[in-house]
Amino acid sequence: xxxxxxxxxxxxxxxxxxxxxxxxxxxxxxxxxxxxxxxxxxxxxxxxxxxxxxxxxxxxxxxxxxxxxxxxxxxxxxxxxxxxxxxxxxxxxxxxxxxxxxxxxx
Amino acid sequence: xxxxxxxxxxxxxxxxxxxxxxxxxxxxxxxxxxxxxxxxxxxxxxxxxxxxxxxxxxxxxxxxxxxxxxxxxxxxxxxxxxxxxxxxxxxxxxxxxxxxxxxxxxxxxxxxxxxxxxxxxxxxxxxxxxxxxxxxxxxxxxxxxxxxxxxxxxxxxxxxxxxxxxxxxxxxxxxxxxxxxxxxxxxxxxxxxxxxxxxxxxxxxxxxxxxxxxxxxxxxxxxxxxxxxxxxxxxxxxxxxxxxxxxxxxxxxxxxxxxxxxxxxxxxxxxxxxxxxxxxxxxxxxxxxxxxxxxxxxxxxxxxxxxxxxxxxxxxxxxxxxxxxxxxxxxxxxxxxxxxxxxxxxxxxxxxxxxxxxxxxxxxxxxxxxxxxxxxxxxxxxxxxxxxxxxxxxxxxxxxxxxxxxxxxxxxxxxxxxxxxxxxxxxxxxxxxxxxxxxxxxxxxxxxxxxxxxxxxxxxxxxxxxxxxxxxxxxxxxxxxxxxxxxxxxxxxxxxxxxxxxxxxxxxxxxxxxxxxxxxxxxxxxxxxxxxxxxxxxxxxxxxxxxxxxxxxxxx
Numbered sequence: 001x002x003x004x005x006x007x008x009x010x011x012x013x014x015x016x017x018x019x020x021x022x023x024x025x026x027x028x029x030x031x032x033x034x035x036x037x038x039x040x041x042x043x044x045x046x047x048x049x050x051x052x053x054x055x056x057x058x059x060x061x062x063x064x065x066x067x068x069x070x071x072x073x074x075x076x077x078x079x080x081x082x083x084x085x086x087x088x089x090x091x092x093x094x095x096x097x098x099x100x101x102x103x104x105x106x
Numbered sequence: 107x108x109x110x111x112x113x114x115x116x117x118x119x120x121x122x123x124x125x126x127x128x129x130x131x132x133x134x135x136x137x138x139x140x141x142x143x144x145x146x147x148x149x150x151x152x153x154x155x156x157x158x159x160x161x162x163x164x165x166x167x168x169x170x171x172x173x174x175x176x177x178x179x180x181x182x183x184x185x186x187x188x189x190x191x192x193x194x195x196x197x198x199x200x201x202x203x204x205x206x207x208x209x210x211x212x213x214x215x216x217x218x219x220x221x222x223x224x225x226x227x228x229x230x231x232x233x234x235x236x237x238x239x240x241x242x243x244x245x246x247x248x249x250x251x252x253x254x255x256x257x258x259x260x261x262x263x264x265x266x267x268x269x270x271x272x273x274x275x276x277x278x279x280x281x282x283x284x285x286x287x288x289x290x291x292x293x294x295x296x297x298x299x300x301x302x303x304x305x306x307x308x309x310x311x312x313x314x315x316x317x318x319x320x321x322x323x324x325x326x327x328x329x330x331x332x333x334x335x336x337x338x339x340x341x342x343x344x345x346x347x348x349x350x351x352x353x354x355x356x357x358x359x360x361x362x363x364x365x366x367x368x369x370x371x372x373x374x375x376x377x378x379x380x381x382x383x384x385x386x387x388x389x390x391x392x393x394x395x396x397x398x399x400x401x402x403x404x405x406x407x408x409x410x411x412x413x414x415x416x417x418x419x420x421x422x423x424x425x426x427x428x429x430x431x432x433x434x435x436x437x438x439x440x441x442x443x444x445x446x447x448x449x450x451x452x453x454x455x456x457x458x459x460x461x462x463x464x465x466x467x468x469x470x471x472x473x474x475x476x477x478x479x480x481x482x483x484x485x486x487x488x489x490x491x492x493x494x495x496x497x498x499x500x501x502x503x504x505x506x507x508x509x510x511x512x513x514x515x516x517x518x519x520x521x522x523x524x525x526x527x528x529x530x531x532x533x534x535x536x537x538x539x540x541x542x543x544x545x546x547x548x549x550x551x552x553x554x555x556x557x558x559x560x561x562x563x564x565x566x567x568x569x570x571x572x573x574x575x576x577x578x579x580x581x582x583x584x585x586x587x588x589x590x591x592x593x594x595x596x597x598x599x600x601x602x603x604x605x606x607x608x609x610x611x612x613x614x615x616x617x618x619x620x621x622x623x624x625x626x627x628x629x630x631x632x633x634x635x636x637x638x639x640x641x642x643x644x645x646x647x648x649x650x651x652x653x654x655x656x657x658x659x660x661x662x
Contacts, residue, residue: 068429076478082325086303
């Protein structure tokens, strides 16, 4: 895979990972999916998904750059991803329903 | 004094954060711009708008330029009181020549240090600098200020306040307080993880401002912490100046011992000797780096004891492939070209130091990481700005009732350091495009414009924050947002008119340094307009603030 693509995927994964972490919190789940119960998507599963996505993102960063550089790219990507998730939650929360695989709250 | 630890921390955070926040705002904003300092230079100096160049041939290009150089008038004038007798007209004993470039520099910066006859301290040199087009060796006019790397960048670490090095000390103190503010902020913030993604723009004004303050502070916490800390590490030599105070004799002795160990002569021999081909030395250095599987562009080339039998040539690589600020220097005997020394691999401590300084100074080639740094820096600006706004929002009603002016003064200072700073920056870029090209000391005029416009913005801020004293929103914010939008668009248009480089052209040929600066200003204009319109909506009377504030906001 070319480096640009790997880094782009790493960025997308960090946004998704942060999104899953946010959905694992009750307040944000309600913002996105309303009163729908989490069902199987318990907060533990969501946290697991989040952790997996962020780890995969780190692995991709490590494949592209020297470890010292990859670590910085990853940490900064997490910061950017957290900002994106926070602003999406306050502006268009239903977009994150995509990550929950649920119909958005009406 | 305080009921509990958390309240004590809140006090420290509020008051230290407020007073040094104004400095930190400047440090964060111009630090963010410094990530692209070389690109801003291209925008400001149209003659230098070409592709980055490698270090040119010393034998063909650099040698005649170095031989033509002389120390600057300022350097000679500064030296004058420290010399017995008159200064010579012409300096003909160069001691040190150097050339420095990065993977983002089309032009090459050169410096030369000269021995001064009858100097009270014979080791003290006078210095000259020159910037050349490395393709031809032609000099760029001295008057042109590299606004990015010579004004915005030093503003970031010294506030361009050089009297008694005061700027360094103020910035250092601000960095220390930044670390304190981060720690106290984390102590005050009770729901660090539970509210990591929380921003509620529709709640009360205080609540939403505090949300944004927490959000921008916490998500970029590793960035804020590392940059404040590494900034202090980089200038540790200034903040603990022991090498030139208590330990000066030890420092001088160490230099001599070190030169015995490394085999690089500390003193000149006083015997003239010709210099062998430096290009051959560069080729040998690159061969050795390649053998170690390292990127081999030369970043820094220096000659010590020029034209002397003890002369040597040091060649360092531009460490574009690592965070660590490495050089892997290789040193050659100038007269013969034989290798005197190859820098040994760094020790663990040196490695950590190189990583920490490299992390901050970013000589690496990684555009994504550069942009992420800008994001981190701007998040820091947002964090500080919302801190000011929260301070004002929390107190303005109370102050209005009691007839105090504290909230108004803080709001005016916040306008000055947030929007006023942007206006001054854009004003400087506009001055750069409008001042006549043949104006003597043009670079100085650009700086006067920057400071002058900032003072005007400050005057406007103090004038138009009067309603804060009546617990209302200051019109200064919205008005300065419009000023930013107008100035940003004007700067982009002036760049087009004066150089012909409009966005369609720079984008179609992919000349990102100029296209990027233009686009960044246009995006800034859009954000400023959105903010101004939002402020207008907010300025309309609305129901009084709710009593739903949590305990956390109450004592912040």
